[in-house]
Amino acid sequence: MDNSGQGRSGGEEAGRPAGPEDPKPPRPRESGGGILMGRPFGVPVYVAPSWFLVAALITWVFGGQLERVLPDLGAIRYLVALFFAVAFYGSVLVHELAHTVAALCFKLPVRRIKLQFFGGVSEIEKESESPGREFVLAFVGPLLSLALAGVFYLGMRGVEAGTVPGVLLGGLMISNLLVAAFNLLPGLPLDGGRMLRAVVWKISGRPMTGTVAAAWVGRALAVAVLIGLPLLTRGGDTENLRGVDVLTDAMLAAILAAIIWTGAGNSLRMARLREHLPGLRARTLTRRAVPVTAATPLSEALRRAHEAGARALVVVDGQGTPTAIVREAAIGGVPEHRRPWVQSGTLAQEITDGMRLPAALAGEDLLDALRTVPATEYLVVEESGEVYGVLSTTDVERAFVAAMARPSS
Numbered sequence: 001m002d003n004s005g006q007g008r009s010g011g012e013e014a015g016r017p018a019g020p021e022d023p024k025p026p027r028p029r030e031s032g033g034g035i036l037m038g039r040p041f042g043v044p045v046y047v048a049p050s051w052f053l054v055a056a057l058i059t060w061v062f063g064g065q066l067e068r069v070l071p072d073l074g075a076i077r078y079l080v081a082l083f084f085a086v087a088f089y090g091s092v093l094v095h096e097l098a099h100t101v102a103a104l105c106f107k108l109p110v111r112r113i114k115l116q117f118f119g120g121v122s123e124i125e126k127e128s129e130s131p132g133r134e135f136v137l138a139f140v141g142p143l144l145s146l147a148l149a150g151v152f153y154l155g156m157r158g159v160e161a162g163t164v165p166g167v168l169l170g171g172l173m174i175s176n177l178l179v180a181a182f183n184l185l186p187g188l189p190l191d192g193g194r195m196l197r198a199v200v201w202k203i204s205g206r207p208m209t210g211t212v213a214a215a216w217v218g219r220a221l222a223v224a225v226l227i228g229l230p231l232l233t234r235g236g237d238t239e240n241l242r243g244v245d246v247l248t249d250a251m252l253a254a255i256l257a258a259i260i261w262t263g264a265g266n267s268l269r270m271a272r273l274r275e276h277l278p279g280l281r282a283r284t285l286t287r288r289a290v291p292v293t294a295a296t297p298l299s300e301a302l303r304r305a306h307e308a309g310a311r312a313l314v315v316v317d318g319q320g321t322p323t324a325i326v327r328e329a330a331i332g333g334v335p336e337h338r339r340p341w342v343q344s345g346t347l348a349q350e351i352t353d354g355m356r357l358p359a360a361l362a363g364e365d366l367l368d369a370l371r372t373v374p375a376t377e378y379l380v381v382e383e384s385g386e387v388y389g390v391l392s393t394t395d396v397e398r399a400f401v402a403a404m405a406r407p408s409s
Contacts, residue, residue, distance in 0.1 A: 034114060043100050045093065048116035058085040062171065069167055084168055088175050089115055091148050095179060096120040098144040102137045118259060119179075126364070127274055131202040131210070138194035145180035149173045187218030189263030211271035218264030226257035276403035277363040285399055286359065286380045286389035287311040291320065294345025298334060301326070301344045312390035314379065315348045324348035325355075325377045325390055351379050359388045370396065 034046035063081035066073055073080065096113045099122040103110050111123040128134035152173035159165040183191040193214040201210035230249040289312035292301040301313050313326035330347035349355075354373030359380050361369060370378070370393060380388045 034116070040097060041100060041104060043104075043110045043113055045113045046115070048114055050117035051089065051115050054117055055082070055085040055089070058088065066167065070162070070164065073164070080164055080168065084171055087168070087172055089120075091145065091172065091176050092120045092179065094148060095141045095145050095183075096122045098140040099124070099137060102140045106133050106137065108137075118255070127207070128198075131198040131207075134201065135195050135198035138191040138198065141191050142180040142183045145176045145183070149176035149180065152176065185221055186214070187221035187260065187264065188214045188267040189218065189260070190221075193218050193264070193267075208271055208275055211267060215264040215268045215271075218260055218267070222257040222261035222264065225260060226253050229253035229256065274364075276400075277367070279403050280366055280396065280399055281362040282357055282366055282380055282391055283359045283362075283388070285395045286391045287395070289314045289387065289390045291316040291322070291387075292326075292344050293317075294324070294343060294348070296344045297340050298326075298331065298342045298344050298347065299339040302331070302339065312377070312392070313344060313348075314387065314390060315345055322351060322379055322387055324350050325379060327376060328392060328394075329376065349375065349377065355379055356381055357391060358383065366396070 034048040034051075037045045037047055039045070059078055059081040061081075062084050063078040066077040066081060070077065092115060093113070096115075100110050100113060103122070103124045106128065108128065109125045111125050114121050114123070124137075128137055149172075152169045156166060156169045156173065159169065184195075185192045186196040187193040188197065188211070196217060197207070197210035197214035199210070200213045201207045204210065230253050288308070288310040290301070290305045290308050290310045291314050292304065294315050305311065305313060312328070313331075314322045315324040315326060317323050324345065326344050326348045334342050334347070352373065354369070355375055355378045357366075357369055357378045357380050359382050376393055378391045378393075380391050382388050
């Protein structure tokens with residue numbers, strides 16, 4: 001089962017700034033949330049700890065089925081069942097790799113693939129540029145699962161029925177058919193929901209309209225799974241809903257419904273985020289700054305800024321080249337009566353390469369730049385290298401919150 005995801009959230013925290021006596025802020029380490037298994041096509045693949053719980057559950061359930069089908073296996077049936085669990089998740093990985101390869105072909109960056117509870121997710125960082133590409137990107141996963149089911153079916157025909165290979169191939173064929181069928185259901189966050197989103201996007205001309213439609217269908221699907229799956233597994237017999245099997249079916253339905261409902265809600269939030277992101281522009285959020293030398297008393301620097309109508313201070317060297325930014329938080333920590341005796345340079349953070357941002361940055365590119373090198377202030381420059389001003393992460397956060405509070409157009 002697949003929950004292919006797109007995009008990054010824009011609300012990550014910036015790291016603590018480093019002062020003159022502090023080490024430079026480290027680049028954030030990528031956390032995969034699991035065990036790194038490899039990097040096919042340059043994309044890291046992680047296995048989440050929850051996978052081991054599911055693998056154990058599949059081993060136990062499939063091992064019980066093998067006891068009825070192949071009673072002569074004895075305890076070794078659990079080893080065969082474990083092999084099935086690993087092979088099944090291998091099929092899920094192939095499903096996710098289909099999404100990944102398609103995304104890379106469309107020049108869309110993929111952050112990682114993660115195998116986890118009830119399936120996997122391909123974290124595609126940018127949205128498709130057209131509904132046609134979105135449809136293809138979503139459809140290739142179920143298509144490859146169907147192709148795998150066909151391969152396992154052909155393999156079944158080449159082995160004897162009632163043997164270990166025959167049972168394994170049959171189980172993998174059925175499981176891949178179920179993965180394909182489940183993912184083709186027309187509701188986000190499933191692949192079928194993304195296909196529905198692409199169709200509505202094409203008809204309406206607005207990706208947000210497609211997302212809203214597919215997300216609400218996904219929520220309706222979650223309710224249908226919660227109510228209908230237990231009835232379906234019991235063959236519609238409402239008079240014999242008793243026992244451990246009923247409880248297991250109900251728990252499975254609840255988990256699946258929760259995953260679908262949560263994924264649909266996350267898809268809505270992410271779409272809303274992308275709709276408002278273009279309004280975040282470095283040029284419009286940048287504060288005007290005045291240049292001062294490191295030896296300039298803080299009181300004098302603030303006087304110059306007040307006269308110029310500026311809200312930031314940039315430390316320059318003898319040639320007028322910016323070398324550091326006076327931190328707003330540090331200024332606030334100096335009592336007013338001490339400001340004539342404090343040099344501006346002692347409150348400044350050295351400007352590193354990642355702290356120089358083009359004034360043209362906007363949207364996801366702007367947030368990516370802030371995440372790459374966490375700081376509280378950044379020097380914003382024109383293409384010519386001329387200083388435009390200082391960008392504060394506080395201003396970006398305020399603008400982001402205000403944008404998200406506005407209703408979608």
